[in-house]
């Protein structure tokens with residue numbers, strides 16, 4: 001898959017840009033990345049008939065490539081069903097990928113299992129959306145924090161484990177008395193602090209944050225987000241931050257990838273995405289964010305119409321064409337390549353659209369860094 005269509009030079013290195021999904025949306029050296037996702041597919045089979053044969057697939061992730069640089073917060077945003085949580089689970093190896101590769105700190109971990117994967121499991125931790133469900137109700141907080149330390153041999157004695165638990169609980173803003181309590185004795189925000197402490201218990205260098213504040217009150221959300229930012233600096237962490245909330249993404253992330261129906265349609269640094277979106281889907285998502293300042297409200301906001309198509313029957317050509325206000329016959333016939341429209345800014349669209357004038361230009365005509373299909 002993936003006929004090479006353009007070869008260009010960037011920073012003295014050859015960047016091979018491929019016409020299909022095999023393009024990795026990154027333009028720095030591979031060793032700058034802690035995590036690399038290379039052309040990953042996650043298809044779930046649908047069985048049917050008397051013999052239980054596979055009759056179709058749910059294409060939850062359909063050829064996704066991106067890299068996460070050491071020390072950065074990479075955001076993953078999109079509507080429900082866009083595949084953002086699935087790609088997070090593929091990275092964490094909670095799901096076996098159908099095709100493609102996950103590279104962690106230069107090592108291809110796609111096929112790693114058991115003992116071989118254990119050192120990477122310690123380095124890669126996760127904070128889930130629902131702290132009520134992610135903490136074992138029968139364990140005390142002390143046990144929740146010290147158990148992973150023992151499993152991964154990050155402490156040698158019980159005293160060391162207890163001292164580390166006391167330090168951790170203090171770091172996340174709780175006090176040592178809380179160590180002897182059970183999860184049901186805490187509020188939602190406190191439980192999420194415990195979940196964060198558990199993730200840090202084994203000294204990870206990568207943390208997947210999957211909607212970590214979605215189930216919390218707004219006042220508590222800000223506290224948890226600020227805590228996560230503070231800990232990132234203290235523990236030198238790299239984050240993948242998954243959210244459907246654009247305001248939270250803007251507050252937390254250095255770069256952001258926008259997902260639609262199993263693919264990344266735009267990827268750039270945070271200010272570029274918010275100030276100069278280039279994909280119609282990103283533009284529509286941003287238009288839908290309410291603004292309390294009436295002077296800044298967009299009267300011509302683009303409202304996304306219709307539902308996300310089924311991941312079983314993905315539209316031909318551009319998968320966003322059934323909801324795109326700028327779609328042309330070409331969008332129905334041809335799959336749009338991932339194009340670097342300006343340095344470090346990639347879109348999967350045939351056109352470079354000026355959203356103020358609604359005037360599309362072929363993205364392949366924009367600058368020297370674009371890809372001609």
Ligand code: SF4
Nearest residue numbers: 318321324331349350
């Ligand atoms: Fe819209 Fe066509 Fe661009 Fe797809 S390729 S986002 S349908 S203009």
